[in-house]
Amino acid sequence: MKRRIGSQIMASILVNAIYAMINYPIILLNTLLAPLAILAVVTFASHGTLLPVAVTGALIMNMVSSGTSMQQDLSHLKNDMRLQDMIVSSPTTSTIYIVGMAISEIVYSIPTIAFLIVLHFIFVKTTILGGFIIFLALATTFTFSVSLGFFLSTFTSDIIQSWGFSGIISPLLTTIPPVYYPITYIPYPYRYLSYLSPTTYASEIVQSQIGVFHLGFQNFVISWVVLISITVVLGYLAVRRSRWREV
Amino acid sequence: MRIATHGLTKIYDKKYQALDQLTFNVDLNGIFSVIGRNGAGKTTLIRILSTELLPTSGTAFVNNLDVVKDATALRNEIAVVPQEARPLPWLTPLQTVRSYLMWRGYSYRESKERSKDALRSLGLENLEKVKNRKLSGGQKRKLMVATVIASEAPIIFLDEPTTGLDYVSRKEMWEILSRLKKDRLIILTTHYLEEAEILGDRIMILDKGKLADIGSIDELRSKIKFPYVLRIMSDNVDINEDGVEIKRVSNRQTLVYGTASKIYNLVPYLVTNKIKFTVEQASLGNIFEQYVGEEDGGDKNEKEDW
CATH class of the missing domain: 3.30.70 (Alpha-Beta Plaits)
Structure with missing residues (x-):
């Protein structure tokens, strides 16, 4: 029979997003709350001055959350439901499965993303080119995040272990680094530590496009090189080094 | 259809030996029951044959396809219900079967028709829109079987499909599997020897990762x-x-x-x-x-x- 890759990708989107949202609408609220909660805290604490940064920060966090959510979802499907074993033994490849599940996480986040985009248009000032660069930075962040999420999920043996991973990743990539606040707020030498997180580079790019600070051309290029390099490495790990087939 | 292994060995974490130089070559049709004590290597064998798990050494062929080198081609021929597999609680039976078929590459429309047919053949048509979490244990097991038989795969692996079911539910499952074996090869592991005896056209006895014997019940008895x-x-x-x-x-x-x-x-x-x-x-x-x-x-x- 003819295999339709579109159907294979759609299956992941249906199972992990659309059917879940149709059958349990409460989860839409859940996805909305996490990024908005920090956005609210940062906005109120800064008397509104950091609202534009917090909005872009919430978008970055949403991209990273897609990866951590994917890691938890796939770990649950693999270890508790044995779904991965059924998929491994089917004509679906690991790459198709990753793509489908990654899109499902975006679909899952559509209400949050839509709300943040509205806030972005209202409160964040940027050029068309700046908006495009922000989109690229967010897309790259999403790509490394879901790659990392998939890679880790294939090594987990139970959901508790999976929670352990996401519990580490989430604060290290979104809460602690300068995602919701400008990097200039971090004093030296701690600022150097923040560069250990790939989201710092994404934030630098995004924040420079909304006028929070000036990022020189050289630093702009370096941020992109680092961000893309990390994405390529994590993408390679996800596609080539994940434990799709058990050993 | 033929299943053959040569020197098939699986060692987990470099110390737990699940299969030990397992070698057999058998032509099969109907139901092939694999029995053995806990830890005999049944699930490991099924997982290797169904391309879920890589062997440590040795070779295995299903329908003349190498489970390692020809895994992609073999995956078109097989469908698997792993041990402890459960339907996702937030889906309905129809959504469960349909999504599996779409993962296998069926179109959205085609998968719906095939799903309905499979659910009907297992007597689940009245439950197709009920949430899976509301199904009984027996209905969930039937649904997992419906999921794989809805596909075109001629070889079905079922790893302990009746474990935990009451006697009546098990007998229902036996009737289903007896019907299915007319046009599929079913490879079944079970702890219930009565089940293996009733269903198995051929039976393999594994003992501590090694082949104790293989044959029909009469051949083994002789x-x-x-x-x-x-x-x-x-x-x-x-x-x-x-x-x-x-x-x-x-x-x-x-x-x-x-x-x-x-x-x-x-x-x-x-x-x-x-x-x-x-x-x-x-x-x-x-x-x-x-x-x-x-x-x-x-x-x-x-x-x-x-």
Whole structure:
């Protein structure tokens, strides 16, 4: 029979997003709350001055959350439901499965993303080119995040272990680094530590496009090189080094 | 269809040996039952044959396709219900089967028709829009079977599909599998020897990762020392026959294992003393005990239910 890759990708989107949202609408609220909660805290604490940064920060966090959510979802499907074993033994490849599940996480986040985009248009000032660069930075962040999420999920043996991973990743990539606040707020030498997180580079790019600070051309290029390099490495790990087939 | 392995070995974490140089070559149709104690290697074998798990060494072929080198081609031919697989609780049965078919590459429309047919064939058509979490244990198991039979795969792997089901639900599943085997090869692992005996056209006995034997129930029975069982409805009998094995069981019965001639030598004594008895062929349980022993020989390396 003819295999339709579109159907294979759609299956992941249906199972992990659309059917879940149709059958349990409460989860839409859940996805909305996490990024908005920090956005609210940062906005109120800064008397509104950091609202534009917090909005872009919430978008970055949403991209990273897609990866951590994917890691938890796939770990649950693999270890508790044995779904991965059924998929491994089917004509679906690991790459198709990753793509489908990654899109499902975006679909899952559509209400949050839509709300943040509205806030972005209202409160964040940027050029068309700046908006495009922000989109690229967010897309790259999403790509490394879901790659990392998939890679880790294939090594987990139970959901508790999976929670352990996401519990580490989430604060290290979104809460602690300068995602919701400008990097200039971090004093030296701690600022150097923040560069250990790939989201710092994404934030630098995004924040420079909304006028929070000036990022020189050289630093702009370096941020992109680092961000893309990390994405390529994590993408390679996800596609080539994940434990799709058990050993 | 043929399944063949040569020197198939699986060692987990460099210390837990689940399969030990397993070699066999068998032509199959209908239902192939794989039995063995906990840790005998049943699940490991199924997982390797169904391309879920890589072997440590050795080779395995399903339908002349190498499970390692030809995995992509083989995956078009097989469908698997792993041990402990459960339908996702937030889906309905129709959504469950349909999404699996779409993962196999069926179109959205085609998958709906095939899903409905599969659910109907297993008597689940009235539940197709009920949430899976509301299904009984038996219905969930049936749904998992419906999921894989909805595909076109000619080879179906079912790893302990009836574990945990009550007797009536198990019998329903047996009827389903008996129907399915007419046009598919079903490879089944089970802890229920009665199930393996009733369903299995061929039976493989694994013992501590090695092949104890393989064959039809009659072939296996013909190879054991005591192919007949005399069941005596008394625990107070005086039997002095060489070449038989006597076991007194709790419910005031005595079992005597032996060959046909040895068993029939005892019949006059029982008739004369008006003691009730029956003579049976050795069941798969009796055969299994004679192959792998009754003592607790569970593998000391046992990591989980391999």
